Amino acid sequence: VSELLRRISELLPSEIVVTDPDLIQSYIRDESKLTEAGVPLAVLLPRTTAEVSLALASASELGIRVVTRGAGSGLSGGANAIEQCLVLSTRRMAEIVEVDPTERLLVAQPGVVTADIRTEARSHGLLYPPDPGSVAISSIGGNVATNAGGMCCVKYGVTGDYVLGLEVVLADGRVIRTGRRTVKGVAGYDLTHLFVGSEGSLGVITEVTLRLVPAPAEAHTVLATFSDVEAAGRAVQAVVRGPVTPSVFEIMDRTTLLAIEALSPLGFDESVGAVLLLQSDSLTGKEDAAVLADVCQTSGATEVAISDDPYEAHALLEARRLALPALEALGDWLLDDVCVPRSRIVDLIDVVQQVAAGERLTIGVFGHAGDGNMHPTIIFNAQNESSLSAARRAFDRITAAALHLGGTVTGEHGIGRLKTGWLLHELDSVAAQMHMTLKQAFDPSGILSPGVGLPQPD
Amino acid sequence: VSELLRRISELLPSEIVVTDPDLIQSYIRDESKLTEAGVPLAVLLPRTTAEVSLALASASELGIRVVTRGAGSGLSGGANAIEQCLVLSTRRMAEIVEVDPTERLLVAQPGVVTADIRTEARSHGLLYPPDPGSVAISSIGGNVATNAGGMCCVKYGVTGDYVLGLEVVLADGRVIRTGRRTVKGVAGYDLTHLFVGSEGSLGVITEVTLRLVPAPAEAHTVLATFSDVEAAGRAVQAVVRGPVTPSVFEIMDRTTLLAIEALSPLGFDESVGAVLLLQSDSLTGKEDAAVLADVCQTSGATEVAISDDPYEAHALLEARRLALPALEALGDWLLDDVCVPRSRIVDLIDVVQQVAAGERLTIGVFGHAGDGNMHPTIIFNAQNESSLSAARRAFDRITAAALHLGGTVTGEHGIGRLKTGWLLHELDSVAAQMHMTLKQAFDPSGILSPGVGLPQPD
Numbered sequence: 046v047s048e049l050l051r052r053i054s055e056l057l058p059s060e061i062v063v064t065d066p067d068l069i070q071s072y073i074r075d076e077s078k079l080t081e082a083g084v085p086l087a088v089l090l091p092r093t094t095a096e097v098s099l100a101l102a103s104a105s106e107l108g109i110r111v112v113t114r115g116a117g118s119g120l121s122g123g124a125n126a127i128e129q130c131l132v133l134s135t136r137r138m139a140e141i142v143e144v145d146p147t148e149r150l151l152v153a154q155p156g157v158v159t160a161d162i163r164t165e166a167r168s169h170g171l172l173y174p175p176d177p178g179s180v181a182i183s184s185i186g187g188n189v190a191t192n193a194g195g196m197c198c199v200k201y202g203v204t205g206d207y208v209l210g211l212e213v214v215l216a217d218g219r220v221i222r223t224g225r226r227t228v229k230g231v232a233g234y235d236l237t238h239l240f241v242g243s244e245g246s247l248g249v250i251t252e253v254t255l256r257l258v259p260a261p262a263e264a265h266t267v268l269a270t271f272s273d274v275e276a277a278g279r280a281v282q283a284v285v286r287g288p289v290t291p292s293v294f295e296i297m298d299r300t301t302l303l304a305i306e307a308l309s310p311l312g313f314d315e316s317v318g319a320v321l322l323l324q325s326d327s328l329t330g331k332e333d334a335a336v337l338a339d340v341c342q343t344s345g346a347t348e349v350a351i352s353d354d355p356y357e358a359h360a361l362l363e364a365r366r367l368a369l370p371a372l373e374a375l376g377d378w379l380l381d382d383v384c385v386p387r388s389r390i391v392d393l394i395d396v397v398q399q400v401a402a403g404e405r406l407t408i409g410v411f412g413h414a415g416d417g418n419m420h421p422t423i424i425f426n427a428q429n430e431s432s433l434s435a436a437r438r439a440f441d442r443i444t445a446a447a448l449h450l451g452g453t454v455t456g457e458h459g460i461g462r463l464k465t466g467w468l469l470h471e472l473d474s475v476a477a478q479m480h481m482t483l484k485q486a487f488d489p490s491g492i493l494s495p496g497v498g499l500p501q502p503d
Numbered sequence: 504v505s506e507l508l509r510r511i512s513e514l515l516p517s518e519i520v521v522t523d524p525d526l527i528q529s530y531i532r533d534e535s536k537l538t539e540a541g542v543p544l545a546v547l548l549p550r551t552t553a554e555v556s557l558a559l560a561s562a563s564e565l566g567i568r569v570v571t572r573g574a575g576s577g578l579s580g581g582a583n584a585i586e587q588c589l590v591l592s593t594r595r596m597a598e599i600v601e602v603d604p605t606e607r608l609l610v611a612q613p614g615v616v617t618a619d620i621r622t623e624a625r626s627h628g629l630l631y632p633p634d635p636g637s638v639a640i641s642s643i644g645g646n647v648a649t650n651a652g653g654m655c656c657v658k659y660g661v662t663g664d665y666v667l668g669l670e671v672v673l674a675d676g677r678v679i680r681t682g683r684r685t686v687k688g689v690a691g692y693d694l695t696h697l698f699v700g701s702e703g704s705l706g707v708i709t710e711v712t713l714r715l716v717p718a719p720a721e722a723h724t725v726l727a728t729f730s731d732v733e734a735a736g737r738a739v740q741a742v743v744r745g746p747v748t749p750s751v752f753e754i755m756d757r758t759t760l761l762a763i764e765a766l767s768p769l770g771f772d773e774s775v776g777a778v779l780l781l782q783s784d785s786l787t788g789k790e791d792a793a794v795l796a797d798v799c800q801t802s803g804a805t806e807v808a809i810s811d812d813p814y815e816a817h818a819l820l821e822a823r824r825l826a827l828p829a830l831e832a833l834g835d836w837l838l839d840d841v842c843v844p845r846s847r848i849v850d851l852i853d854v855v856q857q858v859a860a861g862e863r864l865t866i867g868v869f870g871h872a873g874d875g876n877m878h879p880t881i882i883f884n885a886q887n888e889s890s891l892s893a894a895r896r897a898f899d900r901i902t903a904a905a906l907h908l909g910g911t912v913t914g915e916h917g918i919g920r921l922k923t924g925w926l927l928h929e930l931d932s933v934a935a936q937m938h939m940t941l942k943q944a945f946d947p948s949g950i951l952s953p954g955v956g957l958p959q960p961d
Contacts, residue, residue, distance in 0.1 A: 147744060147846045192689045203687060206664070221933040227842040228874040229661060230911035231650045231700050232918060232929050233938055233958070238696040242689050259746055286605060288717055329786050384685040388605045416686040453688035460690060471690050475679040479945075480691055486944040487937075500691070 049109060050086050053131070056103040061096055061137075063088040072114060072132045073125070078379050079437070080122030080462045085112070088132045094212060094220060094251040097133070101249065101492075102218025104131055110492050113245035115155065115187025118179040120380055121461025123191065123244040123497050133249060135186045141165055142252065149257045150209060150226060155186020155250050159193075162255070171257040174201035177457070178366060186250045192242030194457030196362070199415025200292040200326075201258075203457065205241040212252035213240050216488040226254060239483070244459050244498035247487040261326035264292060265334035266358040269321045269341035270313075270348040274298060274398075277319035278391030280344035281414045284323070285387050287340055289333045293324035294415030295365050298394065301409035301422075304371035305364055321346075321414060322365055324358065368411040369422065375407060377427040379436050383447030384418040384456030396446040397421045404435040408443075418456035419447075445470075462496055466503030507567060508544050511589070514561040519554055519595075521546040530572060530590045531583065536837050537895070538580030538920045543570070546590045552670060552678060552709040555591070559707065559950075560676025562589055568950050571703035573613065573645025576637040578838055579919025581649065581702040581955050591707060593644045599623055600710065607715045608667060608684060613644020613708050617651075620713070629715040632659035635915070636824060644708045650700030652915030654820070657873025658750040658784075659716075661915065663699040670710035671698050674946040684712060697941070702917050702956035705945040719784035722750060723792035724816040727779045727799035728771075728806040732756060732856075735777035736849030738802035739872045742781070743845050745798055747791045751782035752873030753823050756852065759867035759880075762829035763822055779804075779872060780823055782816065826869040827880065833865060835885040837894050841905030842876040842914030854904040855879045862893040866901075876914035877905075903928075920954055924961030 054062050063069065064087045072088045074080075086109065091097045104111045110130040117124050126132050139156035146169040153162060159173075160181045166173040177183060177193040187193070192205045210224025224230075224237040240247055271277040277296060284294065297305070297320050302313045313320070321341060325333035331353065338349045352358055372378055385393050394410050401408040412419035421443050425436035444454050444467055454460075454467040469477060477500040484491070484499060512520055521527065522545045530546045532538075544567065549555045562569045568588040575582050584590050597614035604627040611620060617631075618639045624631040635641060635651040645651070650663045668682025681694040698705055729735040735754060742752065755763070755778050760771045771778070779799060783791035789811065796807045810816055830836055843851050852868050859866040870877035879901050883894035902912050902925055912918075912925040927935060935958040942949070942957060 147740060148844045149743070192693075194687055194689075198687060203689075205693070215933070215937075219933045219936075221937060222931050223934060225842075225911050227844055227876075227910050227914070229652055229656055229842050229871075229876050229914045231652075231661075231915055232911050232913050232922075232926055233934070233956070234701055234705075234941055235650075235663070235693075235696045235699060236934065236937060238693045241693060243692055247692075259748065282605060285607070290717065327786075328790075332786075384683075384687050386606050386685060413687075418685075418687050452685050453683050453690050455690050456685070456687045457689055464690075468690055473680050475673070475677045476681060476691070476694065478677075479673075479679060479694060482944045483692055483941075486940045498691070 049107060052107055053103055053109060057089065057100060058096065061090050061092065063090060072134065075117045075119040075122060075124040077120050077122040077461060077463055080125055082125035083128030085126040085130045085132045088134060090134050090137045092137045094214065097214045097249055097251050098218045098220055100133060101214050101216060104492055105217045105490060108490065108492065110495055112494050113249050115184040115190065116182050118183040119187065119191060119461060120382065120458045121463040123459055123461035123494070125462055127495065135184065138251065144169060146171060148226065151255045151257055153185050153253055153255065155184060155253065157185050159183050159185050159188055166257050167260060170260050172260045173207065173255060173257055175204045175207060178369065185253055189241055189250055189253050190243065190245055191459040194413070194418065196293050196295060196413065198413060199294045200290050205238055207256045208237055208241055208253060209256050210254040211237050211240055211250055213248040213250050215248045216490065216493050224254065242459065244461060245494040246484060246498045247493065261292065262328050262330055263355055264324040264326040264358050265330040266352045266361055267323040267334050267337045267341065268350045268361060269346040270317055271319045271345065272316065272347050273318035274394045275391055276345035277321055280321055280341045280346065281390055282388055283340045283344050284337060285415070287336065289325060289336045291323045291337060291415060292326040293322065294413065295322040296412060296414035297365065297368060298410040300407060301368050301372060301411045304375055304409060305367050308367055308371045308374065309364060311364055322361055372409045372422045372424060376424045379423040379425065379440050381421045381440055381443050382455050382458040383444060383452055384416060385447050385450045385452035387417040389450040389452070390414060390417055390419065392450055393419055393446060397443055400439045400442050404439050406435055406439055408439065416456065417452065460498045465496065465499060465501040469500040469502065472500055507565060510565055511561055511567060515547070515558060516554065519548050519550065521548060530592060533575045533577040533580060533582040535578050535580040535919060535921055538583055540583035541586030543584040543588050543590045546592060548592050548595045550595045552672065555672045555707055555709050556676045556678055558591060559672050559674060562950055563675045563948060566948065566950065568953055570952050571707050573642040573648065574640050576641040577645065577649060577919060578840065578916045579921040581917055581919035581952070583920055585953065593642065596709065602627060604629060606684065609713045609715055611643050611711055611713065613642060613711065615643050617641050617643050617646055624715050625718060628718050630718045631665065631713060631715055633662045633665060636827065643711055647699055647708055647711050648701065648703055649917040652871070652876065654751045654753060654871065656871060657752045658748050663696055665714045666695055666699055666711060667714050668712040669695055669698055669708055671706040671708050673706045674948065674951050682712065700917065702919060703952040704942060704956045705951065719750065720786050720788050721813055722782040722784040722816050723788040724810045724819055725781040725792050725795045725799065726808045726819060727804040728775055729777045729803065730774065730805050731776035732852045733849055734803035735779055738779055738799045738804065739848055740846055741798045741802050742795060743873070745794065747783060747794045749781045749795060749873060750784040751780065752871065753780040754870060754872035755823065755826060756868040758865060759826050759830060759869045762833055762867060763825050766825055766829045766832065767822060769822055780819055830867045830880045830882060834882045837881040837883065837898050839879045839898055839901050840913050840916035841902060841910055842874060843905050843908045843910035845875040847908040847910065848872060848875055848877065850908055851877055851904060855901055858897045858900050862897050864893055864897055866897065874914065875910065918956045923954065923957060923959040927958040927960065930958055
């Protein structure tokens with residue numbers, strides 16, 4: 046071990062190699078639960094693309110595995126260290142390189158915090174739409190590597206929809222530029238979107254070119270309360286079929302709402318079954334909100350409130366963002382991230398309720414109703430072996446149900462280390478083979494995040 | 504030759520093998536000019552995915568090259584036959600398999616004409632946005648294989664933005680499913696968009712799952728006339744910087760307008776320098792049109808007309824669609840398809856005018872101003888060697904200028920056989936290597952459309 050560390054240290058500038066065990070400690074895991082992690086040889090903090098290139102070329106030469114890490118806010122274990130690997134953190138590469146308001150693009154290094162990109166865009170009257178739950182702490186490199194989603198997706202799409210081009214360092218240290226700076230372009234294969242969502246398994250992203258859009262109007266907000274999930278589900282279908290595309294379209298069930306209520310009282314009690322939170326940020330936002338409110342009412346909402354007040358709107362979104370922290374306060378948690386056809390959301394929540402009853406677990410459901418992307422969150426006691434087993438069984442049953450309903454095992458968090466077995470269930474056998482073929486083509490010695498993002502038997 | 508044909512014929516159902524030389528004749532070329540083509544051994548007209556699979560497995564076994572062909576309306580030679588190849592036409596696979604208005608998706612076989620997909624979507628109150636110039640004749644499989652664009656892109660994006668998933672037959676006959684039916688999903692690599700735009704070089708698309716959007720409002724149209732290209736260019740920049748995203752944003756120069764005038768009089772004469780054609784199909788279309796008209800006026804338009812009449816709007820779009828046929832009437836033609844940053848459109852047109860003057864050629868420019876995607880169209884005399892040489896030089900100088908201006912050598916028509924040398928100029932050397940690595944991974948024996956869509960020395 047120390048021999049390998051000695052040799053890699055000889056090849057790299059000493060300022061970028063961290064070996065202090067206390068410092069290394071904070072680079073071992075991301076925010077996921079029940080995922081494996083090991084202790085790395087060292088953490089690398091490169092400052093330039095050239096240093097990333099040197100690091101990968103050196104690691105390749107010595108056969109040392111490399112796990113790339115953004116802000117470490119991931120929820121699937123994709124950034125978890127492996128025993129005796131190098132953790133390559135992009136946090137020192139944190140410059141916004143360029144903003145071009147005329148061409149509506151922004152070029153950034155991977156370590157820039159996503160919220161800072163949104164702020165920079167806003168200062169030019171523009172919007173970078175993607176807003177994953179982690180937006181205040183996660184970095185753009187990690188967002189691109191996981192193709193992060195968020196509340197904006199129902200109208201604006203996901204991170205990958207805003208990536209025009211990338212600079213990537215390949216496993217052997219070669220540097221590649223993909224994509225373009227123009228609005229359109231079809232020259233060659235779409236290498237850009239092969240790297241988007243590849244979770245560090247095909248290369249290390251060292252620069253991203255992002256597309257920006259005009260800043261939207263102030264949002265109008267609708268909060269609709271339902272006495273049961275079925276009525277909320279009817280409203281979801283009616284909205285999706287209707288003429289207005291909301292810019293936010295979230296759902297929270299009773300368990301989630303009562304957990305939030307305990308942290309930040311909004312006046313919900315046991316009588317509430319589910320809540321839908323909708324916004325429209327279009328120029329016809331006021332009319333849109335009226336239409337959305339009407340659809341909710343007609344679908345059986347017990348109460349519908351419209352707000353034009355940006356502070357109130359902000360407070361409601363912040364309450365929604367409290368869903369995970371609020372459930373977290375109830376015990377240990379295991380968060381799922383499945384996506385089903387929007388007409389099957391109610392069926393999924395039905396399964397969750399059955400599983401919760403059967404396993405005697407509390408499971409809160411919240412998520413992006415407009416996308417069908419749900420986050421059932423299982424509360425359990427990690428100190429209790431039978432509670433832990435029940436949680437794992439519940440997680441598997443919910444994930445299986447999503448696949449059975451025509452959905453996917455991960456809507457936005459990624460496969461990471463958490464769902465490599467589930468990926469094998471989702472992909473057909475030829476698709477699974479082609480994943481391994483691609484991995485082999487880009488990373489023949491397999492040093493990049495082995496065990497992450499690829500189909501593997503559990 | 505006849506031995507190979509005999510052997511492949513033994514392996515395939517006789518109903519799908521066409522060997523009649525007269526019939527074969529119409530499968531030799533697409534609509535491109537000055538691209539190479541050869542005479543195929545036979546044309547295959549499979550009716551099912553299983554027949555496509557059998558055809559490719561058999562061709563692989565015998566080492567016969569296969570060129571896949573949709574409607575043959577391509578402009579880059581990607582569907583041109585190679586000497587002694589098999590042309591695999593998808594035209595018998597022309598069923599719309601499913602429309603799901605709630606999930607807003609449509610599943611189609613590759614041979615369905617794109618206009619029919621739009622009509623089907625419209626009958627459910629939905630829109631399939633992509634509308635390449637060839638929409639009335641091109642097929643969805645070809646549109647996906649080339650990642651086709653069109654007039655909608657400025658607001659709606661390109662074909663690939665609407666592809667949720669694919670069924671593809673690989674070179675060796677294996678069948679793969681990619682993507683998903685949900686709005687979001689990040690399970691595994693984005694194989695879908697690796698096949699989108701790969702021009703038949705990685706596999707044969709046998710089914711596409713498309714995302715639909717709500718039908719837009721009736722469009723409001725603005726026609727702005729400018730006495731010179733510079734003023735039109737200023738208007739393009741001002742619109743792009745402004746708050747309204749038009750749903751159509753086209754430009755035509757004097758040469759193009761006078762050619763159209765000869766076919767279908769609209770009242771343009773020598774005094775016109777350029778025209779911008781804009782539409783808004785949003786719910787605030789009327790107000791948007793007023794804003795767009797005002798921006799054009801302020802930027803120096805000599806005349807600005809707004810129309811709320813759908814028939815007039817349709818007639819104006821049809822006039823724009825006449826650009827290529829109108830220029831075609833002037834002589835032999837060679838169409839370019841470059842895309843530059845939107846602030847550099849005027850610079851590109853400047854180069855075109857210099858090249859036209861220097862080579863004593865007529866070159867019309869029209870295109871998608873909102874995307875920076877321009878189609879300089881060189882008129883020449885193919886019977887005259889020096890005119891032909893001048894046309895080739897002009898084409899190369901314009902393409903080089905686009906790259907120099909920060910653009911791409913192809914905005915929407917694809918590399919095909921026409922621009923394999925230019926792709927080598929656009930890609931960096933590592934990107935070029937990775938293209939060959941990917942081709943090797945998907946098609947190790949190189950039977951799929953060799954010479955198409957990949958970087959190659961001229």
